Each structure stands twice: as structure tokens, then as C-alpha cells.
Amino acid sequence: MHYQLYYWTGLQGRGEFVRLALEDAGARYTDVARVDGDAALQPFLEGRCDGARPFAPPFLRADDLVIAQVANILHFLGPRLDLVPGGEAARLQALQLQLTIADLVTEVHDSHHPIASADYYEDQRDAAKQRAADLRQHRLPKFLGYFEQVVARGGGHALGAHSYVDLSLFQLVRGLDYAYPEAMAALSPRLPGLRALEARVAERPNIAAYLASTRRLPFNTSGIFRHYPELDGAITADTGESS
Amino acid sequence: MHYQLYYWTGLQGRGEFVRLALEDAGARYTDVARVDGDAALQPFLEGRCDGARPFAPPFLRADDLVIAQVANILHFLGPRLDLVPGGEAARLQALQLQLTIADLVTEVHDSHHPIASADYYEDQRDAAKQRAADLRQHRLPKFLGYFEQVVARGGGHALGAHSYVDLSLFQLVRGLDYAYPEAMAALSPRLPGLRALEARVAERPNIAAYLASTRRLPFNTSGIFRHYPELDGAITADTGESS
Structure with missing residues (x-):
């Protein structure tokens, strides 16, 4: 094929x-x-x-x-592609996790475009600052804490073995590191399982070769994950949702 | 079961x-x-x-x-539940359409909560007015125009025969009618297929019985589809995306 x-x-x-x-x-x-x-x-x-x-x-x-x-x-x-464990239950769980990743990806997109996806970021920057603050303070801790537990239960994998969900979690973490480096630095100590997964995926031979190739574009401010320094920032201790 | x-x-x-x-x-x-x-x-x-x-x-x-x-x-x-045509291609197409419905549902949610899903609407009303205007003017015409073409191609059904996607399109149209009556009144003449589908679903015996029962809660401002009059309004002629 x-x-x-x-x-x-x-x-x-x-x-x-x-x-x-x-x-x-x-x-x-x-x-x-x-x-x-x-x-x-x-x-x-x-x-x-x-x-x-x-x-x-x-x-x-x-x-x-x-x-x-x-x-x-x-x-x-x-x-x-042999990227999901066999059986209907595993396929459903993979789809469920991928859809939850997709929900966070949409929230990350909306953190720089909270008003109108077709308009310029600069025209919605004030609203973006507010939405990005909520993303950093509440939504990232909640979503990433959820995925951290999923990976802990899966022995280092989302589904107990390598799957497309692990690849997507790798991309999610790398994208957030680019877009929100300060927030991710604050959150990372609570995400040992996701960090280990990220490192392991990066070392897979085909992924390592891809990341080193010109096919892997750098992150930039045309994508879903965008780095605008004014949207990043620290996370205060009490997120209310990260425990 | x-x-x-x-x-x-x-x-x-x-x-x-x-x-x-x-x-x-x-x-x-x-x-x-x-x-x-x-x-x-x-x-x-x-x-x-x-x-x-x-x-x-x-x-x-x-x-x-x-x-x-x-x-x-x-x-x-x-x-x-016999609510999708047989075969992998039809199941994938159903999932694709349902995910596109889910995307619009999220956009409708964010039209009243563009900044922080856990905060009160009243605290993000100004941003909501801007996002709702974009939803009415651009996103609803684009999404509903897409679904109208899908239904036209399917002979009145999303998938050529009754399916869970038809039921979800019914709910989508009813929810938008509640939340954005003025915008939907303006769009409806362009949505004959969706309107016919909505009427047909409402007449299915089990659905008609359900809608008449106390199990069907009325739409309200706790849900995804919320009616706040200040968010509704007319759609000007040139949406730029509805053709």
C-alpha cells in the first residue's frame, strides 16, 4: 500500500x-x-x-x-501499521486517548486564536493572553496529569505497548515545549512518565531518522503550537486541578 | 446487553x-x-x-x-444498535462526520466560554460576543453548508441510510435553533436537506416518544447549546464561506 x-x-x-x-x-x-x-x-x-x-x-x-x-x-x-494492540477494547481505548489529545490540541490552538480562527493573532492578543493563562494554570495540569496517569498505568506506554498514541503524546509534549517552555518547565517534574516516553520515542530508529531529516519541519508560528512569549509564563502553586 | x-x-x-x-x-x-x-x-x-x-x-x-x-x-x-451501515468504509465515514460534528459542538461551547471553561459566562461576555459573531458569520455557514452537501449526496441521510450521524445532526440543528434562533432563521433557507432530516428524525417513533418524555430535558443555559440573546443576531449577506 x-x-x-x-x-x-x-x-x-x-x-x-x-x-x-x-x-x-x-x-x-x-x-x-x-x-x-x-x-x-x-x-x-x-x-x-x-x-x-x-x-x-x-x-x-x-x-x-x-x-x-x-x-x-x-x-x-x-x-x-502495527501501531495499536490487537482487539476491539485496545482499539477503542486508543481512539479515546487520541480524541482526548485532539481536544487538548484544539485548546492549544484556541489559546492563540480564542476569537476567530481566520483572523490574525495580533487582532485577538488580549483575549489570547487571558485564554493562555487559563490553559497554563488549569488545562495543561489537568490534561497532562491525566496522560501521566495513563502512561504510569501502561508501564510507560499509553496502551501497555508502543502505539500511535505514544507517537502523538511525543508530538504533544514537544509542541508544548516549543510553545510554552516556561509553563512546561514548571510542570515537567510532575510528568516523569511522559518525559521518559518522549525520550524513548525520539530514539526509535525511524523517528530519529525522520527528526533529523528535512521532512521534519521546525515548529513555527504558522502551526498549532505557537511560541508567543507574551502567552507563556509561570504556573502558580495552586492549580486546583493538577493533583 | x-x-x-x-x-x-x-x-x-x-x-x-x-x-x-x-x-x-x-x-x-x-x-x-x-x-x-x-x-x-x-x-x-x-x-x-x-x-x-x-x-x-x-x-x-x-x-x-x-x-x-x-x-x-x-x-x-x-x-x-444497527445505527451504521455495514463495512469499514461506512464506519470510517460515520466516525469522520461525527468528529466534524464534535468540532462544531466545541466551537458552539466556546462561543459562550471563549476564555475559560470553568469560569462564569458573565465574566467572559465581551469576548463571547466577538467569538459568537464569528461563529454566526463564518463558522456556522461553513459547517452547516458542509453537512448540507453531505446530506444532499446521501439522498437525505448523512450516510445514504439512517445512522447515528443523522441523530446527531438532528440534535445539532435543534440545539442551534435554541441557542441562535435569529442566525438559524437566516441560514435555514440554504439548508433544506438538514431541515428535512431534522423533521424525519423527530417523527421516528422511538425518538418522538423520547422527545415527549420527561427523559428529554429542555435545552437550558447549563448545556453546550445556550441561548443568550446578546450572542445571537443576523448574518450579513457576504459570509465569504457559505457558497
Whole structure:
């Protein structure tokens, strides 16, 4: 199988969660827009192609299937790339965790775009400062504390063994380190399991090779995880939700 | 199978998407918190129960499985309740559409809570007015226009036949009618397929009986879909995304 991944050029974005799974598994795939340009996405987004119309990228073509939504793509790829344990219960748990990662990713996006996703950050900076403060103080401790417990229960893995969820948790932690270095420095002592998982994923041969390649774009302020120093900051002791 | 649904009392919320599937199929289920109180959710949310820990309600117990995230629950229930067409492609497309519905539901939630989900609406009303204006003017036309095309292609159904996605689209339209009546009145002429689907779902015998029962709570300002008159309003002609 040769997969075709459709995602915007110039940023990691939500496409990166799919890319990491394809790279880790050594799957054959084409990152279509990096070859043909972003215009290659339009016929799908405008509903001019057969099959399920994607609302937004990323989407994946596999034979005659067109599959959108990151968690759905990974749910599809998981068994094919040997990136999810066998059995329905494990697949459901993987999907549940991936959807919870997706919820946090949306909250991270909205921390720099709390008012209108199509408008400039600079035009919603005041609201962004407020939302980012809530993200740092309440939401990150709550979500990351949850994932830390999941990984502790899984013996260092989200699902007891390597899976696409581990790859996505790696990306989540790396993205937050880029966007919110000060907040993550404060939280890290409470996240030993996630930090160990991050290090182990980075050392996987295919991931290490990918991270060292030009295919891995640097994080930047076009993506989901954006570093604006005025949004970062310390976390005070009492988060109320991190215990 | 007797299912146990866990969701907060006093509001429809995200639990309603699951409830509609269980009711439509005539499944046997207990709405646990309505019997035992909201405290019944805590052991699961605090990670003190076996199985996958939910990050948030709703979650469903089915034998020894604990399944969280609405789209994941419906993906699990679909084949069991005969609420999704057969075959992997149809199940993936259903999941994709349900995840896109979930994205809009989150945007609707954030239109009244753009800054901090745990704080009062009244403390973020100014930002809410801005975000709600963007929702009305850009996001609703874009999302609902997408679903309208999906339903048109499906011959009146999201998936070509009745499914849990139709039930969720019904709930989405009803919720938006409650929260944003003026905006929805302006958009409705462009949504004949969704309006026909809504009417057809409401007439399904089990759904009609459910809607007439005390189990169907009225929409209120504790839920996802909230009516605050100051957030509603007209949609100007050029949405830029509705074509």
C-alpha cells in the first residue's frame, strides 16, 4: 500500500500526528502538497472528488478511501501499521486517548486564536493572553496529569505497548515545549512518565531518522503550537486541578 | 446487553448524542447519575476504577468496557444498535462526520466560554460576543453548508441510510435553533436537506416518544447549546464561506 497524505505545506500542524505514524512504521507515502502544492487539496475540500468529503485537512487516501480527521486516520492506520494492540477494547481505548489529545490540541490552538480562527493573532492578543493563562494554570495540569496517569498505568506506554498514541503524546509534549517552555518547565517534574516516553520515542530508529531529516519541519508560528512569549509564563502553586 | 450511561444530571450536554442513539434503537440502558446522583461519576473520573479512565463524561459501560468520548461511544454502539451501515468504509465515514460534528459542538461551547471553561459566562461576555459573531458569520455557514452537501449526496441521510450521524445532526440543528434562533432563521433557507432530516428524525417513533418524555430535558443555559440573546443576531449577506 502506498498512502497519500494531504496537508498544507509550511507547517507541522495536525498533519504531523499522521506523519509520525507513517514514518515510525516505515510506510510508503507521498506528502502530496509538498510535491504538487497546496492547490492539490482544493478539489477534495470543495467536494469535487468522489468519496467522503473532508471538512478540513489532514486527510489520507488509501486506494479508493478518503479519510479525514486525525483520530479517524490513525484509527484506520493503527492495525495496518502495527501501531495499536490487537482487539476491539485496545482499539477503542486508543481512539479515546487520541480524541482526548485532539481536544487538548484544539485548546492549544484556541489559546492563540480564542476569537476567530481566520483572523490574525495580533487582532485577538488580549483575549489570547487571558485564554493562555487559563490553559497554563488549569488545562495543561489537568490534561497532562491525566496522560501521566495513563502512561504510569501502561508501564510507560499509553496502551501497555508502543502505539500511535505514544507517537502523538511525543508530538504533544514537544509542541508544548516549543510553545510554552516556561509553563512546561514548571510542570515537567510532575510528568516523569511522559518525559521518559518522549525520550524513548525520539530514539526509535525511524523517528530519529525522520527528526533529523528535512521532512521534519521546525515548529513555527504558522502551526498549532505557537511560541508567543507574551502567552507563556509561570504556573502558580495552586492549580486546583493538577493533583 | 444493558448499557450504563454516565453523564451529569440537569442538562442535555454531550450526553444527549449518546442518549438519542440508545433511545432510537430501543436499547436497554440506565442513565446512572439520574438514579444515583452526579457523585456516581467521580470514581471513574478520578481514576479509581479499573479500565480506561475517562477524561470527562459522557462515558458508557458495556460489560467490562468503559468507553469515553462521544464519537468513540457511537463508533462502538453503531454496529450493535444497527445505527451504521455495514463495512469499514461506512464506519470510517460515520466516525469522520461525527468528529466534524464534535468540532462544531466545541466551537458552539466556546462561543459562550471563549476564555475559560470553568469560569462564569458573565465574566467572559465581551469576548463571547466577538467569538459568537464569528461563529454566526463564518463558522456556522461553513459547517452547516458542509453537512448540507453531505446530506444532499446521501439522498437525505448523512450516510445514504439512517445512522447515528443523522441523530446527531438532528440534535445539532435543534440545539442551534435554541441557542441562535435569529442566525438559524437566516441560514435555514440554504439548508433544506438538514431541515428535512431534522423533521424525519423527530417523527421516528422511538425518538418522538423520547422527545415527549420527561427523559428529554429542555435545552437550558447549563448545556453546550445556550441561548443568550446578546450572542445571537443576523448574518450579513457576504459570509465569504457559505457558497
